[in-house]
Amino acid sequence: MDSKTLFTKMSPVKLFFIASVPGAVSMLASALYQVIDGILVGQILGELAFAALNLAMPFVIINFSLADLIGVGSAVPISVSLGKKETKRADNIFTCACIMIVGAGVLIGTVLYVLAEPLLKLMGAQGELLELAVQYLRVYAMCAPITTIIFAVDNYLRICGKIKSSMFLNIFMSVLTAVLEFTFLYIFKWGIWGAGLATCAGMFVCSAAAFWPFLRGKMELHFCRPEFSVSMVKQIISCGMPNFLNNIAGRVTSILLNILLLRMGGAQAVSVYGILMYAEGFVQPLLYGMCDSLQPAVSYNLGAGNPGRIRSIEKCCYTASAVISFLSAGILFFFPELITRMFVNNPDAAFMEMSRQSVMLFALTYVTRWFSFATQSYVVAVEKAKEATLISVSTALIFPVVLIVVLWPLGLTGIWLNFAGTSVLAGIMSFVILKKSSVRSAS
Numbered sequence: 001m002d003s004k005t006l007f008t009k010m011s012p013v014k015l016f017f018i019a020s021v022p023g024a025v026s027m028l029a030s031a032l033y034q035v036i037d038g039i040l041v042g043q044i045l046g047e048l049a050f051a052a053l054n055l056a057m058p059f060v061i062i063n064f065s066l067a068d069l070i071g072v073g074s075a076v077p078i079s080v081s082l083g084k085k086e087t088k089r090a091d092n093i094f095t096c097a098c099i100m101i102v103g104a105g106v107l108i109g110t111v112l113y114v115l116a117e118p119l120l121k122l123m124g125a126q127g128e129l130l131e132l133a134v135q136y137l138r139v140y141a142m143c144a145p146i147t148t149i150i151f152a153v154d155n156y157l158r159i160c161g162k163i164k165s166s167m168f169l170n171i172f173m174s175v176l177t178a179v180l181e182f183t184f185l186y187i188f189k190w191g192i193w194g195a196g197l198a199t200c201a202g203m204f205v206c207s208a209a210a211f212w213p214f215l216r217g218k219m220e221l222h223f224c225r226p227e228f229s230v231s232m233v234k235q236i237i238s239c240g241m242p243n244f245l246n247n248i249a250g251r252v253t254s255i256l257l258n259i260l261l262l263r264m265g266g267a268q269a270v271s272v273y274g275i276l277m278y279a280e281g282f283v284q285p286l287l288y289g290m291c292d293s294l295q296p297a298v299s300y301n302l303g304a305g306n307p308g309r310i311r312s313i314e315k316c317c318y319t320a321s322a323v324i325s326f327l328s329a330g331i332l333f334f335f336p337e338l339i340t341r342m343f344v345n346n347p348d349a350a351f352m353e354m355s356r357q358s359v360m361l362f363a364l365t366y367v368t369r370w371f372s373f374a375t376q377s378y379v380v381a382v383e384k385a386k387e388a389t390l391i392s393v394s395t396a397l398i399f400p401v402v403l404i405v406v407l408w409p410l411g412l413t414g415i416w417l418n419f420a421g422t423s424v425l426a427g428i429m430s431f432v433i434l435k436k437s438s439v440r441s442a443s
Helices: 001-011 011-046 045-083 087-120 127-147 150-159 162-186 193-213 230-304 306-332 335-344 351-368 369-381 385-406 412-442
Strands: none
Touching: 011 045, 011 150, 011 162, 011 193, 011 230, 011 306, 011 335, 045 127, 045 150, 045 193, 045 230, 045 335, 045 369, 087 150, 087 230, 087 306, 127 193, 150 162, 150 193, 150 230, 150 335, 162 230, 193 351, 230 306, 230 335, 230 351, 230 369, 230 385, 230 412, 306 351, 306 385, 335 351, 351 369, 351 412, 369 385, 369 412, 385 412
């Protein structure tokens, strides 16, 4: 089905199930490699390797953040251009964005490889913990030029209406990564660097498979002779900046929390925090994939001048986000021990009690998190980059840092409450932004 029929003719509810549900499954599948990574490292290599992985993970995600900035940032103007029937402009943005992503991978990969050890030392890592974390991070850094583009091709497939193809590709990537990582760690007995290599190999194979139909000219978007311009690059950066800043700010917050946790509770506290992040790594992709999958439809209808259809699509997005969030909160709150044992083999009583309390408090995050998530996705799709940036930076950095200070007297409990408190503040801010936007639209 072509994008015009899909985005402008189909009923919003049917569009939601055709585009958003596979998109959520696709995003979950693409993010499952991190969850599988954590489970296999924790179960096969042990608690210290699991802590090392979690110390390195913020930098791994920073490694991918520039590609995500360009991928998300280019998706909006590409969709708007297609909505305006400006196919040559869409093809040029697509081509230039791919070149920019490879270049960003070379740059950030080089920097992280060189600075891996000093950065992790600054966090307080020492001895074997430091050695394991450096090994893991440097594998991702070396592979960055050929792996980071996987985070952009997903958007391009959905723009071309290949939603199921995107979903199956991401499922295949998670399965391939799991098989490779089990083989490298359990059969070959490789160390933590084998876990990173398995993931990078899976990403490279799936990136090559995803771009094959583009290279053959079988898709709605085509590679062309690139024509870079300052205005085009600025537009890509502007549209992708909210998501980029959310990633960067979130990793800065993670690094800060890991430093505090190392000092307040040692490697065990870092491991517990890792469990929370892996739980988030299961829920957040569902929300992100669902909302992100509808962004091309919203942007297309923005370009085509259909505001009523945009409102109908967004009603589906907000409703489904709330349902997923409440279900996730319930699972986290009532099954904290089960979630803990997924990542840590035979935890002692002290670790289990710390993890149980943290997971139950963390569950409160998803009572309100859905609202700011859906709002941020909406304002990105309608090219309100400043509002989206405000939500993302406040949620990922400003609110958590403020709450670290406010909740400091509560010790580790204050750290675990930080996530729910941030979610409440982000929800309030998103409500205010939506109200102001609706007032301006009415006037």
